[in-house]
Amino acid sequence: MNLMLVRSWGWPLGRMLKFHSNYNGAQRLNFFHGFRHLLLYSTSTSAECNPDFANYLVDFLGFSKQQALSTYTKLVRSRLARGAKKVSDFEFVENSNSVVKFLKQNGLEQCHIRTAVVSDPLILFSNVEKTLIPKTLAFQKMGFSVSDIVEVVKVNPSIFFMGLDTKIIPAFQALKEIMGCDLHVISIMKSPRIRLLSVSKLLVPNVALLMNHGIPIELIRKQLLRNPFPFLRKTEFTQDALIRVEEKLGIPRDSPRFLLGIMLLNSLKETTVESKRQIFKSFGWTESDVVTLTISSPFLLALSEANLKKRLGFFMNELGYKPSFLAKTCSLFTCSLEKRIVPRHKTLLVLKEKGLITLDYSLVSAVSYTESKFLEKFVLPFKEVHEVYSKHADRNLIRDLLKEKDCIILRNL
DSSP states (O other): OOHHHHHTOOOOTTOOOOOOTTOOHHHHHHHHHHTHHHHTOOSOOOOOOOHHHHHHHHHHHOOOHHHHHHHHHHHHHHHHHTTOOOOOHHHHHHHHHHHHHHHHHTTOOHHHHHHHHHHOGGGGGOOIIIIIHHHHHHHHHTTOOHHHHHHHHHHOGGGGGSOIIIIIHHHHHHHHHHHOOHHHHHHHHTOTTOOGGGIIIIIHHHHHHHHHTTOOHHHHHHHHHHOOGGGGSOHHHHHHHHHHHHHTSOOOTTSTTHHHHHHHHHHSOHHHHHHHHHHHHHTTOOHHHHHHHHHHOGGGGGSOHHHHHHHHIIIIIISOOOHHHHTTOTHHHHSOIIIIIHHHHHHHHHHHHTTOOOSOOOHHHHHHSOHHHHIIIIITTOGGGHHHHHTTSOHHHHHHHHHHHHHHHHHHO
């Protein structure tokens, strides 16, 4: 963000909000009067929507009518709950216009502002000079770029209402002590799953607990960057998970997957995890088979029940794979079934049936290839499989690669 932009920001107090061209003079007058129920706040707690306020959100921020109605109700309740002071119609319009202008000039597009207002309508009441600018400058001093600040506001617009010295800076410093790098801290704060208010209360104690149980800080940092949410559970849940990872999942404490097991149990209910384990057993897996797969990749149990059943049905019923084989081949559970596994399986079948390849390539090895490498090796050289692969994969990608190949041939003539 340009510091000069923030510092030179001017706020003309007498400027009226420019209304949409379809508003005539009478409508403008009604619009201002229509704010009275919202802004002067009688003691009524009615949630009936003010149509003029809804029109404001629709016309100037691109809201749908349904969004405008629900946002109005949310705003009224929030203001009443906080005992907010009375403001005039004109003050609200002027302030909202200043907020929107400030956010737009600092990188947020209308869709981002709309998302922020839906999440926390009180942002329209922010004081630009006293709240938005100081917070923006503080983020800059902490190393946030323009795009970083935009991402933070998009996922957590309420950050403008958090205390700078009591909430934001302490959370940043606590994360920095753990991560050891400003860039990693910024990355975590941009995550839609981080709750800054819980950093000192939950995340820091959980990290200390994990380290006290011998889990390397490097592994903890890696998981925080991937998904900080499991670290935001109460420490008693994490303490319990430390025990259940070994007892319920069978993952030994010295396994490099032990932390992943804790994250899994901190993310899902115990009944949900057990339900997923029972799905495998319903397909004839033994407890040993399930444990073997879980140790290899604990988060496979985070797949939906429908996803697991579909994969197991395909691998075991259609391909005839045995549980003992699948338990040691977690890659078949991590790739897309529809976009990667099925297209490559059908392609290999045609190639083998027509005698176009001599080596007996397994599906596991075929799945391991990158998309471009698989196309180059198994699809592009054989017109017989172009249509088969295109039914399940990206037809445009095949077309573009064929064009590129023709260009290379022409250049070499």
